[in-house]
Amino acid sequence: MVYLHTLWLKIKERHKNRPGQQKVFTDQEEDAFAAHIITVSTFGYPVSTFDLKCIVKSSIERQGKKVKPFKNNMPGPDWVKSFLKRQPQLSQRIAQNITHARAATDEENVKNFFDNLEAELEGIPAENIWNYDETNLVDDPGQTKIITKRGTKYPERIRNSSKACTSLMVCGNAEGQLDPLYINYKSQKLWNTWIENGPANATYDRTASGWFDYQVFEDWFLNLMLPILKRQEGRKALIGDNLSSHLNQQVIEACETNNIRFIPLPPNTTHLLQPLDVAFFPPNEAKMAQNFKRVEGKQLRQQSLFDTKG
Structure with a gap:
């Protein structure tokens, strides 16, 4: 029927x-x-x-x-x-793969990027040129060789670590202004104690991996970055890594609507061309490592003093 x-x-x-x-x-x-x-x-x-x-x-x-x-x-x-x-206007093509070494050292590739970047940034003031990047913090101290009694099968060091990873989204402009941090924990839930006494005006989130996926990236851009860009007059530029998680429909539409030029770095060149990777993260990481060694040395001296008194 x-x-x-x-x-x-x-x-x-x-x-x-x-x-x-x-x-x-x-x-x-x-x-x-x-x-x-x-x-x-x-x-x-x-x-x-x-x-x-x-x-x-x-x-x-x-x-x-x-x-x-x-x-x-x-x-x-x-x-x-x-x-x-x-969609007849779309077609699948085979992308040409290049080695990491070639991408990193291809002078013509880098020169073309800077030529295009110069054209894109023409007439944009320094305070309107923004660069964002993610960095990852892990509390795993790793493994190291130690001296111990011969025959010891499982030498161990006592360290407070959980091998947890926390991602930070850092964004600043060419004038030296930094946005509030966006902190993403590796967890199924976001506990209230994790947001206490943190950096000023920081935003917090969590994912199962601890990394920024497309949803977290969208939240960072639409709710933290976009309001800042909207307060600026004229054209804006946002420079960042070429990652699939940034292929967000809402983000790209918001950029087009608000006169924001989204500029990706060439693939496999962030260790050379990413400003935050080259000039900002290394000295901060070195400072953190120095502080960690100082704290670790203080703990060892306290332990040695305790053993002597014992």
Whole structure:
């Protein structure tokens, strides 16, 4: 009966749906995905099929939906294939891979980046040029060789560590101003005691890995960085790493709407071209290591004094 009713609807031209399984998204939504892919590609972020899946998944979860054909709201390869067929302006190409050594030392590649950067930053004041980067803190002291009695099978050092990792998002402008820190813990929950006595005006979050995923990056940009950029007049520039977690539809749209130029660094060159990596993190890490050694030395002296008295 169901099939006869469907046939009757087709004869009467009342069956407007396409044959087969119905589309998950409207034409307008799919066009928005395609426009986003083209935009981020012009920014230097070529989108892989996995990146596309992440973009779609983030869009679904932002709307609070649950799409049954997708596993955990992540589209499969069949949907990607069908989507590309429906978007003739998109095509899959094989990206040319280059070695890390070539990327790091290719003078022409670096020169082209600076030529493009000079054109992008023309007329933008120093206070409107921002650079962001993530850094990771781990409380694991690692392993080191020690001197002990011959034959000891399991020499151990007593150290208070949990091998936990905490990520920090640091952002500053060319005038020397730093934004408040965004601190991301490795945890399923964010405990109130973890945000006590922290850096001034810091924002806190958590992920299972401790790293910045697309949701955390979106939260950092939209709720912490974007309000600061909106208060500035004229064009703004935001320089950062070329990572798939930054391929966020909301972030790119917000940049276009608010006259912000999103400038990615060339792949595999952050150790040379990332300003925060080169000039900001190393001296701070050295200072932290120096403080740690001073505290560790003080603890050893106290322990030695205790053993002598004993």
